[in-house]
Amino acid sequence: MPDYSNFKVALYFTTRCISNFDSVESLRRGFDFFDKHLNCSKVYLETHRDDMDMSREQLEAMKQFFLGKGIAVSGAITTTLMKTTLSKPLRNETGVYGSGGTIFGSQAEPVEEGYKRSCTTLCYTNEEELLKLEDMVRFSASVFDEVIIDDFFFTNCTCPSCIKAKGERSWADFRLQLMTDVSENVVMRAAKAVNPKVNMIIKFPDWYEAYQETGYNPETQAGIFDEIYTGTETRDSNHSAQSLPRYGSYSLMRWLEKLKPGHNAGGWIDSLGSTPHISYFLEQAYLTLFAKGRELTLFCYSWLIDTVQIPALGHELGRLDQVLGAAGNPVGLSAYEPFHARGEDHLYDHLGMAGFALEPAPQFPDSSGLVFISASGAQDPDIMNKLSNHLLNGSDVCITSGFLREMQGKGIEELTSARYTGRKACSNEFVSEGSAFSGSYWSGSSLLLPVIEYMSNAGDCLVALKKENHWAPVLLRNKYGNGTVYVLTVPDDYVELYQYPAEVLTIMRQHLMGDLKIYLECGGKISVFLYDNDTFILESFADGEAKVKVHVSGNGRNLVDVRTGDVLPVFYGRPNESVFEVEVQPLLYRVFKLV
Numbered sequence: 312m313p314d315y316s317n318f319k320v321a322l323y324f325t326t327r328c329i330s331n332f333d334s335v336e337s338l339r340r341g342f343d344f345f346d347k348h349l350n351c352s353k354v355y356l357e358t359h360r361d362d363m364d365m366s367r368e369q370l371e372a373m374k375q376f377f378l379g380k381g382i383a384v385s386g387a388i389t390t391t392l393m394k395t396t397l398s399k400p401l402r403n404e405t406g407v408y409g410s411g412g413t414i415f416g417s418q419a420e421p422v423e424e425g426y427k428r429s430c431t432t433l434c435y436t437n438e439e440e441l442l443k444l445e446d447m448v449r450f451s452a453s454v455f456d457e458v459i460i461d462d463f464f465f466t467n468c469t470c471p472s473c474i475k476a477k478g479e480r481s482w483a484d485f486r487l488q489l490m491t492d493v494s495e496n497v498v499m500r501a502a503k504a505v506n507p508k509v510n511m512i513i514k515f516p517d518w519y520e521a522y523q524e525t526g527y528n529p530e531t532q533a534g535i536f537d538e539i540y541t542g543t544e545t546r547d548s549n550h551s552a553q554s555l556p557r558y559g560s561y562s563l564m565r566w567l568e569k570l571k572p573g574h575n576a577g578g579w580i581d582s583l584g585s586t587p588h589i590s591y592f593l594e595q596a597y598l599t600l601f602a603k604g605r606e607l608t609l610f611c612y613s614w615l616i617d618t619v620q621i622p623a624l625g626h627e628l629g630r631l632d633q634v635l636g637a638a639g640n641p642v643g644l645s646a647y648e649p650f651h652a653r654g655e656d657h658l659y660d661h662l663g664m665a666g667f668a669l670e671p672a673p674q675f676p677d678s679s680g681l682v683f684i685s686a687s688g689a690q691d692p693d694i695m696n697k698l699s700n701h702l703l704n705g706s707d708v709c710i711t712s713g714f715l716r717e718m719q720g721k722g723i724e725e726l727t728s729a730r731y732t733g734r735k736a737c738s739n740e741f742v743s744e745g746s747a748f749s750g751s752y753w754s755g756s757s758l759l760l761p762v763i764e765y766m767s768n769a770g771d772c773l774v775a776l777k778k779e780n781h782w783a784p785v786l787l788r789n790k791y792g793n794g795t796v797y798v799l800t801v802p803d804d805y806v807e808l809y810q811y812p813a814e815v816l817t818i819m820r821q822h823l824m825g826d827l828k829i830y831l832e833c834g835g836k837i838s839v840f841l842y843d844n845d846t847f848i849l850e851s852f853a854d855g856e857a858k859v860k861v862h863v864s865g866n867g868r869n870l871v872d873v874r875t876g877d878v879l880p881v882f883y884g885r886p887n888e889s890v891f892e893v894e895v896q897p898l899l900y901r902v903f904k905l906v
């Protein structure tokens with residue numbers, strides 16, 4: 312199968328995958344399945360996970376097999392151990408737990424005494440476990456010139472030793488420092504001592520909102536490690552305890568690319584939960600690559616062999632490769648998500664799935680253009696200066712109701728008369744535009760929104776939720792300096808954004824996406840991915856077919872369907888814009904170029 316032009320694909324082998332091979336012939340038979348359907352140009356071979364360590368002989372034999380096929384070989388470590396658990400009288404949890412499997416009851420062979428700890432990560436204040444980590448790293452770096460560390464490289468340990476080491480600090484502060492020290496002084500020092508040219512990669516997990524609590528520290532670790540990697544396995548949001556919006560497979564790639572430009576080595580997906588929903592598996596791959604991921608890692612061999620996922624993915628990757636080259640560099644509205652911050656978790660992902668093109672970043676943008684600030688932005692102690700300077704320089708900001716709540720009494724009064732009241736409004740009628748509302752739009756069900764108050768005539772209410780003779784602002788606008796402040800009211804349950812009437816979402820996009828010179832006229836659950844060369848991709852997360860009107864600035868524009876080469880006629884034109892109508896279906900993204 313020919314190489315892909317726009318990305319590479321890697322296959323991951325856990326220790327359990329590797330231990331299943333009893334000969335090179337059995338490896339050849341297994342790998343043939345992947346080889347038939349995909350162009351796999353790299354494999355990651357795990358040296359340690361839970362209670363399993365691979366031998367040098369096993370790894371060398373596999374390495375030779377893949378190098379003989381012209382496939383690159385890298386190492387991988389999963390920093391977990393097997394732990395036994397104590398049982399409670401009325402709930403039998405006795406067993407041996409690891410990240411790669413759980414053995415309950417009488418079959419459990421106790422490996423060591425302990426208690427059940429989520430994911431069985433290491434205790435990084437335990438000397439014995441630190442030495443074990445050092446051994447894993449030394450061994451891996453002695454076999455491979457590149458090693459990736461899977462996203463269990465965190466700590467949730469609350470043992471007496473960790474409590475003592477933490478002292479008066481919060482768990483987040485303690486663990487952020489602890490894992491920085493371990494990264495620098497244990498992992499990197501051991502790796503480079505054994506193999507100075509080894510390329511060490513840290514994979515960041517898909518749960519960015521919780522990084523600080525468990526010690527993932529992108530602010531320091533991106534510099535300590537040679538490269539970073541992105542967990543884009545958002546899986547089936549309906550059946551996952553993590554509650555990750557599917558757009559996260561795109562947005563985290565972009566946030567981490569901004570963290571270490573040119574060194575976000577790829578995105579990583581798995582098939583968990585995608586047996587009844589194969590489209591979710593494929594979609595993870597699309598979104599990783601829409602975000603311009605350089606490599607797509609498939610986790611893992613044992614989960615994916617002889618499945619329907621691989622032939623389907625192979626087919627779709629070939630098709631995507633045909634059109635992805637047309638897309639330039641991703642662009643969008645800046646969405647500021649500072650390091651170690653939380654608040655309105657994953658709101659940007661929901662906005663992304665409601666048709667806003669976003670470009671998340673850990674730094675406040677130094678460029679012009681509208682910047683989104685959600686509640687997490689309140690944890691930047693200098694946020695008010697950054698916002699006012701941005702506005703004085705002539706750019707716009709959109710703050711959410713969550714940010715407004717966090718900053719009330721802390722300077723936000725300088726920028727807007729809007730106030731977070733703590734009251735709620737519940738209705739299904741929306742109104743819009745002007746001092747005498749002209750539009751009236753209906754949602755299929757009643758929505759619950761926080762009530763924001765503002766001073767009449769100190770600004771404009773562009774959209775409101777209405778009930779009887781009362782209304783609550785949904786989008787407010789006022790000038791500040793040379794820029795504009797928008798206040799966006801966010802429903803308590805972010806998924807209710809998708810239930811906003813199409814007209815309301817369209818008005819919101821019309822105002823907020825002005826700098827991008829494009830917006831969608833449609834309901835929620837449709838995303839637009841924008842690129843810096845007048846190219847964009849439409850992807851639907853809805854259940855059925857939908858019609859989308861794409862508004863672009865400029866009269867007399869033409870829209871080309873990149874896959875077919877068909878030129879779409881203008882649906883209608885106005886003096887300053889051209890409007891196109893296109894159909895989208897779930898999973899069947901479309902790539903367009905404006906000419």
Ligand SMILES: [Zn+2]
Nearest residue numbers: 434468470473
């Ligand atoms: Zn501990």
